[in-house]
Amino acid sequence: MRKFMHVNTASRHLFTVKAAVVPIAGITFFIWCIVKAHGVGPIIHQPSQVHGNVLGWNMVASLMSCISNMATLVTNAPDFASRAQHPSAAVLPQLISVPLGFSIVSFIGIIVSSSSQTLYGEAIWSPIDLLGTFLDNGPSHATRFGVWFISAAFIIAQNIRRGGYIAAIVGICMLPWNLLKSSNNFSSYLSAYSVFLSSIAGVMISDYYLIRRGHYRLTDLYTTDKQGWYWYTYGINFRSVFSVVLDE
Numbered sequence: 001m002r003k004f005m006h007v008n009t010a011s012r013h014l015f016t017v018k019a020a021v022v023p024i025a026g027i028t029f030f031i032w033c034i035v036k037a038h039g040v041g042p043i044i045h046q047p048s049q050v051h052g053n054v055l056g057w058n059m060v061a062s063l064m065s066c067i068s069n070m071a072t073l074v075t076n077a078p079d080f081a082s083r084a085q086h087p088s089a090a091v092l093p094q095l096i097s098v099p100l101g102f103s104i105v106s107f108i109g110i111i112v113s114s115s116s117q118t119l120y121g122e123a124i125w126s127p128i129d130l131l132g133t134f135l136d137n138g139p140s141h142a143t144r145f146g147v148w149f150i151s152a153a154f155i156i157a158q159n160i161r162r163g164g165y166i167a168a169i170v171g172i173c174m175l176p177w178n179l180l181k182s183s184n185n186f187s188s189y190l191s192a193y194s195v196f197l198s199s200i201a202g203v204m205i206s207d208y209y210l211i212r213r214g215h216y217r218l219t220d221l222y223t224t225d226k227q228g229w230y231w232y233t234y235g236i237n238f239r240s241v242f243s244v245v246l247d248e
Contacts, residue, residue, distance in 0.1 A: 026105065026108055027108075029108070029112060029127065030108045030111060030112060033111070033112045033115040033116065033119075033130075034111065034115055036115065036119060037115035037116075037118040037119050038118075039115075039118065040111050040114055040115060041111070041113075041114030041115045041116075041117050041118045042114060042117060042118065043110060043111065043113075043114035043117075044114075066102070068197075069102065070098065070102070071197035071198060071201070072197060073094075073098065074197070074198075074201050075197050075200055075201050075204070077090075077094075078204075080094070109125070109127075112127065112130065113125045116130050116133070120133060120137075196244075199243075199244045200244055203240045203243050203244055206243075207240070212229075216229075217229050217230075
């Protein structure tokens with residue numbers, strides 16, 4: 001078990017396959033739903049259901065949900081930027097790709113849900129549930145293959161690291177099936193999730209720019225020397241933990 005826990009976690013080739021397969025699966029799913037529904041559904045033609053202050057606050061809530069969806073990327077930004085040769089090499093690609101990528105995926109999700117309303121009388125927002133509905137309604141050989149391909153792409157899009165066991169235990173304790181019961185529950189979860197990640201990101205940014213003045217010691221990141229910048233108290237920065245809790 002110990003050997004299994006410390007295997008090389010490099011997954012470059014997996015992400016290469018993922019980068020090619022997942023977009024193809026998403027676009028295929030998008031076209032497939034439009035063809036089955038003979039159009040994009042009622043989303044384009046239906047009138048607005050909210051107006052005035054309610055519309056404004058809904059837009060604010062939706063904006064916060066979008067920001068919450070990016071909170072993980074913000075917290076893990078050093079992982080993506082650590083190998084950049086200069087700051088613009090990290091900023092410009094993310095500045096273009098992140099908003100564009102999220103917008104395209106959101107658009108596909110909206111149209112697919114709208115198409116499902118035409119097909120089955122209700123908007124099915126979860127792609128897994130929609131694929132299952134395809135199979136429950138007289139599947140052909142082509143349908144079964146399409147469901148298999150798209151589901152396989154969803155699996156490839158996931159990855160497992162050393163904290164997988166801990167994450168699995170915590171995930172079960174959170175009762176995630178309740179979070180995915182509806183799109184409203186999921187959006188509320190994302191809004192609450194960002195509260196924790198924004199506090200962590202705030203501490204990281206403050207430490208780098210205000211305390212370290214934009215400097216870091218690469219060797220101290222990989223040492224247990226008590227004189228290292230990042231050793232603190234037995235490897236734990238209790239001041240940062242306190243700051244995160246206080247910010248909550």
